[in-house]
Amino acid sequence: MSFEVAMVGIAMLIVIGILLHHPSKSLGLPSLLIFIGVGLALGNGEFDFVYDNLQLTSLVGGVALNIIVFVGGLNTSTAKIKVAYKEGGILSSLGVMLTTLIFGLILYGLLDFELITCLLFAAIVSSTDAAAVFSILESKKLKLKEQTDTVLEFESATNDPVALLTVILLTDIALSSGGAQIVVSEILLMLSQQVIVGLAGGYLIGKLAVWSLNHIKLQEYGLIPVFILASFIIATYGTDLLGGNILIAAYVVGVIIGNELQRGKEVSKHFFNSLAWLAQSLMFVVLGLQIFPQQLWPVFIISILPALLLVFVARPLAVQICYLPFRRASWRKRLFISAIGLKGATPIVFALIPAAAGLAEGTQIIHMVFFMVLVSVLIQGGAIEPLAKALRLNDNVENSPPDKIERR
Numbered sequence: 001m002s003f004e005v006a007m008v009g010i011a012m013l014i015v016i017g018i019l020l021h022h023p024s025k026s027l028g029l030p031s032l033l034i035f036i037g038v039g040l041a042l043g044n045g046e047f048d049f050v051y052d053n054l055q056l057t058s059l060v061g062g063v064a065l066n067i068i069v070f071v072g073g074l075n076t077s078t079a080k081i082k083v084a085y086k087e088g089g090i091l092s093s094l095g096v097m098l099t100t101l102i103f104g105l106i107l108y109g110l111l112d113f114e115l116i117t118c119l120l121f122a123a124i125v126s127s128t129d130a131a132a133v134f135s136i137l138e139s140k141k142l143k144l145k146e147q148t149d150t151v152l153e154f155e156s157a158t159n160d161p162v163a164l165l166t167v168i169l170l171t172d173i174a175l176s177s178g179g180a181q182i183v184v185s186e187i188l189l190m191l192s193q194q195v196i197v198g199l200a201g202g203y204l205i206g207k208l209a210v211w212s213l214n215h216i217k218l219q220e221y222g223l224i225p226v227f228i229l230a231s232f233i234i235a236t237y238g239t240d241l242l243g244g245n246i247l248i249a250a251y252v253v254g255v256i257i258g259n260e261l262q263r264g265k266e267v268s269k270h271f272f273n274s275l276a277w278l279a280q281s282l283m284f285v286v287l288g289l290q291i292f293p294q295q296l297w298p299v300f301i302i303s304i305l306p307a308l309l310l311v312f313v314a315r316p317l318a319v320q321i322c323y324l325p326f327r328r329a330s331w332r333k334r335l336f337i338s339a340i341g342l343k344g345a346t347p348i349v350f351a352l353i354p355a356a357a358g359l360a361e362g363t364q365i366i367h368m369v370f371f372m373v374l375v376s377v378l379i380q381g382g383a384i385e386p387l388a389k390a391l392r393l394n395d396n397v398e399n400s401p402p403d404k405i406e407r408r
Contacts, residue, residue: 013038013285014278033377035281036345039288051289054356061349064283065160066250070232071276072130072157073254074269080150081255087329088154090322091337092127095155096162098318099126099341106309111302113361120170121365124351125310125372127163128156129344132377143395144388146333152340160346161247165194171354197244199252205235206256214262224264225271228257280345287348296367303371310372311379315341332391340384343376 017035104122108115133156143149169187209231218224232253239249261268316338323334351369355362388394 010282010285013042014281017281017285033374035284036288036291039285040291040293041288051286052292054290054352057286057290058349058352058356060286061283061345061352064279065346065349066236066246067232067279068130068276068283069157069160069247070236070250070254071272072153073251074258074272076153076157076255076258078255078259080147081154083147084150084154087151087323087326088158090325091151091155091319092159093162095318095322096123096126096159096166098321099314100163100166102317103306103310103314106314107306110306110309114174116170116174117359117361120167120174120354120359121368122314123163123166123170124354124365124369125343125347126166127159127346128152128341129346130156130160132156132342132344132381133340144336144393145395146330146393148333148336148393151333152337155337156342157251158248161194161198161245161251163346164247164350165191165245167350167353171357171359174354174359175357193243194245195248197242198239198246198248199244201239201242201244202235202249202252202254203256205231205238205249206253207260209253210257210260213264214260217263221264221267224261225268228261228268228272229275231257283345283349287345290352291348291366291370295363296370299364299367300371303368304375306368307372307375311339311341311376315339332393336387336391336393339387340380341376342380343373345373347373 014035017038020034020038100119100123102122103126104115104119107113107118107121111118111121113121130153133152169190209228213224213227218227232250235253236246236250240246257268319338319341320334323329323337347369348366351362351366355366359365385394
């Protein structure tokens with residue numbers, strides 16, 4: 001297939017997905033399902049075209065994820081971070097690790113996988129998806145009491161680095177015959193390096209970019225988002241070269257630029273929101289192309305029970321443990337956050353890592369993760385608004401009885 005044909009084909013798939021976006025919102029379906037559905041329907045042999053390239057899909061998904069996290073940082077105010085960083089930070093770090101451990105043990109009792117493979121599987125689906133959380137909260141126009149929506153947004157925007165690092169480490173262990181020789185101190189050292197270098201790289205490049213734009217005062221406003229895009233690339237991939245976590249760098253540089261830029265904010269906001277939509281649509285379409293419907297059915301039955309246990313057992317238990325230090329948080333808030341651990345394209349992108357590395361169970365894991373994402377989107381995504389109203393967490397609910405515990 002020529003480059004021109006590939007470009008036209010991908011563009012046409014994106015156009016179809018965008019045209020289906022409005023009717024999907026009317027039906028309450030997230031855009032994730034629409035774009036993945038377009039890829040599933042058109043790219044796996046139905047029209048004499050087959051796409052099967054794990055490495056390219058992983059690359060596209062990784063780049064798109066970096067952009068989505070960066071734009072999430074651009075749209076996150078420091079005021080929200082100050083409110084949510086304690087609860088959100090615990091959920092995005094300890095919560096991910098607890099979910100991995102709890103769900104890994106559940107999978108070990110259900111599946112014919114080794115323990116390390118079960119933990120890897122659990123790590124892949126341990127994080128909430130920023131694109132899914134942001135898009136559903138935005139489409140529902142939800143504003144929740146007790147800063148519950150802020151905590152969810154902060155958690156979803158910051159938990160990918162811990163999950164990604166865990167997936168990479170467990171993939172290495174699963175593929176290594178000497179995996180037992182990997183010690184905890186080495187893992188902690190690598191984790192510390194990833195976090196510290198990622199934070200430092202994103203912060204320094206972000207500050208330098210903001211200082212430059214605020215002092216140089218470019219006359220052509222169209223150059224400002226281009227400069228920011230270049231700064232984002234330097235911060236993320238430069239940090240990655242230095243051994244830092246690319247997603248942490250992407251989020252931090254986004255927060256710094258989004259909050260401290262003085263000129264061209266609106267131009268940049270519209271530009272990068274559009275870029276994030278492009279990244280999401282391209283990522284979802286390519287992921288849909290990579291998944292073969294005829295290979296899904298054999299794992300359908302064995303995926304349902306684990307998916308339900310993730311939604312109703314592993315996630316709630318991990319969240320409740322994380323909230324033990326936060327005694328002032330109401331039970332309503334804890335229950336809502338426990339129930340809403342939305343999965344999206346991120347777990348599918350993470351599932352490509354062991355598959356592309358050659359793990360024997362990699363393809364089966366991709367297909368099972370796909371079903372888990374569907375279950376999460378349908379159950380957790382559909383439950384957000386009615387559950388918020390039932391728990392009286394929705395600020396838009398009129399005549400809600402006062403509750404001293406729920407005061408913001």
